[in-house]
Amino acid sequence: MTTPNQAPITFELKPSANPLPAVERAARLTNPGFGRIFTDHMVTIRWTEGRGWHDAQLTPYAPLEMDPANMTLHYGQSIFEGLKAYRQPDGSVATFRPEANAERFQNSARRLAMPELPTETFVKAVELLVQQERDWVPSEPEQSLYLRPFMFATEVGLGVRPANEFLFMIIASPAGAYFPGGVQPVSVWLSEDYVRAAPGGTGAAKCAGNYAASLVAQAQAAAKGCDQVVWLDAAEHKWVEEMGGMNLYFVYGEGDDARIVTPALSGALLPGITRASLLTMAADLGHTTEERRISTDEWKQGNADGTLTEVFACGTAAVITPVGSVKSEGGDWTVGAGEPGPVTLKFRKALLDLQGGHAADPHGWMHPIV
Template sequence: MTTTPRIDFDLKPSAQPLSATEREAVLADPGFGRHFTDHMVTIRWTEGRGWHDAQLEPYASLSLDPANATLHYAQTIFEGLKAYRQADGSVATFRPEANARRFQNSARRLAMPELPVEAFVEACDILVRQDRDWVPSKSEQSLYLRPFMFATEVGLGVRPAGEYLFVIIASPAGAYFPRGVKPVSVWLSQEYVRAAPGGMGEAKTGGNYAASLVAQKEAAAQGCDQVVYLDALERRWIEEMGGMNLYFVYGSGRDARIVTPELTGTLLPGITRDSLLSIAEDLGCSTEEGRISADDWRRGNEDGTLTEVFACGTAAVITPVGQAKSADGSWTVGDGEPGEVTMKLRERLLALQTGRAEDPHGWMHRID
């Protein structure tokens, strides 16, 4: 049995971090992805040498050669996870090992080196520990971590690069719904698809998001907030909403049956999605991973059997869906307002993440 050599980090904290007064001004209204903490973590990988030069360093710009392989052939992957201020004032991240494993899966799909899970988690810990004063304490606020990796080799040959850079940056995130949880309207796109069988759908790579932008513009032109993708083969089966997984609720209360599209290789295996399957069962609801067609969705809302629909992801946690629209017509989900099961799941997950509720699954990773 072979073991992965330990990656040691060199700590080089900034001599000029943002002042406490300036930092608090940012935390008063952080928004999302607009401000960044004082530091970042970087690790390099070189063919024949492996992972090396791991360090915490001041947040700074990156210098790229015009012939950088990523700029031409898009060998780049990323993750998103959050650190939460706990009820006792400590800080914890939510399921970082799951993000680390998904990062490895994405790397494998794009022929990139796989960062060991332990190194991924330690890199997150080091950054959060150094910049823990950036973790907000207000309700539903958090510190968003963005690990990413891209090819750094210079050259225009079409092949896997021989050099890569792994980076983690952090950004304080405000409440996704600062004025209360509001349902979104969605457009079911029949012209554009997110991913096809055998493609990169289950990898978290920038190309998938670039391909989604024109579909999102189409949704906006139809007066909708978000786009929902159908499968590439039949343009029939529901897959994802933008960058989020979808859930469908049949019935109500403890008799509710909660269904999410099954993972087929074309959907991103969301960590929030996976967590909600367990939380729903904790609340006594039955869960199922299956196939739901656009016609199933419309008919279920028309006859009342389908009572709620919501999307889930790291940024928003849970987003209710109130209206759906397609080229074949439009319909309302339930009464158009956030459903009882949706909100109960959202509150339970947020309470667990912020230390206000028991963590029976051991998902919270405390950072000393």
Template structure:
């Protein structure tokens, strides 16, 4: 399959330096967008074509667009970081490309070649590189996504799709210092079931999660923790993030465990990176199954010292307390733990170019 070259038609009226700098002073998350976007079409029988970088603008969609009715839509999230020498690098974009392909397969959508995915992200970052912040943990968040564009109400895989990349400057997730979150164990709702779409980054997964998140808020919690669909016993994810459990020293080593990928969990790229970083730092790392009872009892006897969630947006978020219909408990002393903060710093140092990139994860974006 040939990869279409991206035709550059950037905005002739980008924001002024002063306007852009005012936004970058306090960008928040997902509130502001850069001057341009990338679009690539796919048509049955023709494949990928018409790759363009064009000014950021609204889309015109027919009311019978198949995505609006049957939800063939997937997305990714990755970040571009300003490096100490002023250059820009993204973090493991090839892994996002591979997961995007896996999501597409699950939703009967065309697979975008890895080089096309990375090329589209690179083109947008190069064009809008002035939007990459240079302060602390700030970054430029990239949102590649794809949806069906065929018009019709027949229930079938669409014959036309649009792949896009947009970008949004992102401030530090914890602007006032890293704070632990409280979580609600969802026993009424599940995120995903075996054979379902849990391992795909599909829009419908997030729509289905909102009612449980609202329930968590009603119980005074920041986030929802999902349990398995069969027994409602095994820990899976926190919101849209993977979880890690840190245990006290055993044979002179701290032990770190993350729920294993069962097919209903999203295979997080931050999760995979931390497995390697934790091993590099000398921790005993494994993937396994952790039950609600395990979490509660290990917190009570002190053998479980820390719990944290990880993902692209927040990097690492400590979990301080847990609520459910049956019990409430605190993790450790309820504060961000030593291992949590050490891993968080190690990952951010690689992403921002402060530390050596022993694994070759940084992807320089020239321009």
């Protein structure tokens, strides 16, 4: 997409005259769940061919009016991101690696023939919304304010081509602890009937269509009595890729000598920010790491002979989720003892402590906001 050179964008602030009263907000924060409650405001920026980015605003959260011939509804030019703001011990608020989200958002936009939002504009939009919604950031352990940046076509018409008008937005939703009753392992179904993505496709982009196409396999997993679906490669249906919308990690060995392995990025996998962070943290903790292909046979045999001791998934929403059992057309098996393993729990605690401001931040990943 062509964007003219332009000066840094200035945001117009139009805060709500009637935000939710503090008492009602506190009541909603007692049990926020995930993606059910939304804050008082949102950020919007428009893009038009020949003009570039313009009309950047912070406004009250409100419905959108959409023409039936909006090109997104017909051709699916829609991408999104997910990141969180965390309450720190001193009462301030910080986000985790927003620049990395901005870069991935640009990569997704490029793949779907959409305009690329500059990193500084993406981060500024995050900062403005979090500053405005500071009181919506929970303070209980493992709670956060989830931020959803997204962009979609707004041009009206039915021609099959890249749109020439887009809307970027950020909304926010307080998020409770993913495991309020303690960390529990999930069961997974190996999907051999469906694939998430293929090399050359949109697997590395965080686009809405990828998630729509995943729902039938997730429903199949539920019908098999499993919590999640694990995607295999498109060509041979034998190489492990992702779990639902999360990256996977495999632990070989035990204790300080445990080796940490994750499927290599192939163009069909989403390059998770949590995934990348854990590779760095694993090395910091003294573990050997590998990025390579892992087959379902290796997974099954490794659990059978004890060389593969733990498996976990990682992502923004759930942070780290242990995998306890696997079901497939070729047989079922248990991962380790079927319980969250010590390496999984160590990594989970290390990441949560960093994000919550209870541990050192040697790589400067936390971005202070207010």
